[in-house]
Amino acid sequence: xxxxxxxxxxxxxxxxITDALVAAARAxxxxxxxxxxxxxxxxxxxxxxDGMPGxxxxxxxxxxxxxxxxxxxxxxxxxxxxxxxRRFPVRDNAAAVVLDVFAPRHGAEIARVLHPHGSLVxxxxxxxxxxxxxxxxxxxxxxxxxxQRLDRTLGxxxxxxxxxxxxxxxxxxxxxxTALVGMGPxxxxxxxxxxxxxxxxxxxxxAVTASVAVxxxxxxxxxxRRPQWxxxxxxxxxxxxxxxxxxxxxSASRISSPGRDDLTST
Numbered sequence: 001x002x003x004x005x006x007x008x009x010x011x012x013x014x015x016x017i018t019d020a021l022v023a024a025a026r027a028x029x030x031x032x033x034x035x036x037x038x039x040x041x042x043x044x045x046x047x048x049x050d051g052m053p054g055x056x057x058x059x060x061x062x063x064x065x066x067x068x069x070x071x072x073x074x075x076x077x078x079x080x081x082x083x084x085x086r087r088f089p090v091r092d093n094a095a096a097v098v099l100d101v102f103a104p105r106h107g108a109e110i111a112r113v114l115h116p117h118g119s120l121v122x123x124x125x126x127x128x129x130x131x132x133x134x135x136x137x138x139x140x141x142x143x144x145x146x147x148q149r150l151d152r153t154l155g156x157x158x159x160x161x162x163x164x165x166x167x168x169x170x171x172x173x174x175x176x177x178t179a180l181v182g183m184g185p186x187x188x189x190x191x192x193x194x195x196x197x198x199x200x201x202x203x204x205x206x207a208v209t210a211s212v213a214v215x216x217x218x219x220x221x222x223x224x225r226r227p228q229w230x231x232x233x234x235x236x237x238x239x240x241x242x243x244x245x246x247x248x249x250x251s252a253s254r255i256s257s258p259g260r261d262d263l264t265s266t
Contacts (some may be wrong), residue, residue: 004042004067004182009043011176013210017101018044020214021121022051025097030117032096033058037084037110038103040066042073045099047173049074053096058090088113097121105150106159111219120158120217124150126165128211133177137198139186143168159220163213170208173198176208 008014008196025034036045039059049057057077057180062161064081067228071079084104090113098110101123110120120123127142143149161193169240172180181187187195 001187002069004179005066006043006069008039008176008179008183010040012204013170016166016210017123017212017214018047020100020164020166021101022048022217024119024121024214024216025099026051028096028117028119030115032115032118034097035060035088035090035113036070036099036101037105037134038062038100039070040098042070042077042079045077046074046136048097048099049076055096058095060084060088060090062074064210064223075155078193081168093113093118093257101143105167107151107154107157110154114158114219116219117137118218119161120152120154122150122215122217124215126211127214128167129179130207130208130210131259132158132206132208133181133202137181137186137195138190139181139184147213149221154217160218161216161218163215165211165213167209167211170210171205172208173205177199177208 034057059079067079098120
């Protein structure tokens, strides 16, 4: 999954998502670092740090292999191996921005590390995401109650300030489809030979819908009503190792974080 994610993101297929993250992060002026929860290879974090000169970043991921890559993603980024459902190895109020892209959302921990005037930026798929692939490849579908689950997870701790949909076309050849599927949870449950055979029957290239909701959350009156997905004006369309150590469940280990001891904690 790590190699698939690195290849797919490096090709720029999800550039509109990255651009939305950068725009949301640059609006934050409060001091602090950028924490990317479930950062994977650190692709999005690196772009955000490019857009925020002087900020330092922390990539948090449960995969040691992903963290090794993330540790090299940007000169101002470090990586930590840790479980996103457990306590983050980050100090209270240290993060000006927390990123969460297709990743678990531990509301209490995110609120703890987020600066009082910082922002959490969350990206989740809508029901239209990858719809041209879901049926033919028998991929897992998006939970129809995902929006409500997001509110239940984050609402008690943070207030949703804004939600915007980003929808754009992906033009994918079969290797790109294979990489995209390899990034997601469906591959964990799939017969890889059967999946490969199904991909071989797809048009090459294939136009695929990418559809996500990008929401910004802040401290304030928790449980504030979130703008509903799909509201008019909500959709924007566009064409389109380092030192390593392992960590057991519930623990964290630093892959590379020189000069960042003021941000991380154990």
